[in-house]
Amino acid sequence: MMVPDGVLTDRLTARRICRQCSASYHLEYLKPKVEGVCDRCQGELYQRKDDSEEVILNRLKVYHDQTSPLIDFYEKRKKLYTVDGNKKIEMIFSEICDIIDKLNKP
Ligand SMILES: [Zn+2]
Incomplete structure (x- = not known):
């Protein structure tokens, strides 16, 4: 976030x-x-x-x-998912759900 x-x-x-x-x-x-x-x-x-x-x-x-050095760590392993926490709560929730959906697809 x-x-x-x-x-x-x-x-x-x-x-x-x-x-x-x-x-x-x-x-x-x-x-x-x-x-x-x-x-x-x-x-x-x-x-x-x-x-x-x-x-x-x-x-x-x-x-x-x-803590922020972990951003590079995960980004290099293509395991970083970023959500803009400056949006409305509903938008943030929707983005997080989309990421989880992508991760759950085989
Ligand atoms: Zn109270």
Whole structure:
């Protein structure tokens, strides 16, 4: 799944989670009806410690240093399938299903 770092940072720093039922919200894209309150259970919404910008930037650095070299590894073996994670959820799901279908054909 390919998503630019800036988009990931925006998604995560604005994410809020319900303390009671763990429902996920976003301050811009999926706002609760009442600020700071879960629509489902009226629980308090909070920001996870690992959703702070500092932690996210460090996680991205670790990813680029340690995990992203695997992209070349799998690409050279023609086993890399890339999905654009910056599209709508339905499009991403459809692309993943298409890849799985291709892999399951003899
Ligand atoms: Zn809740």
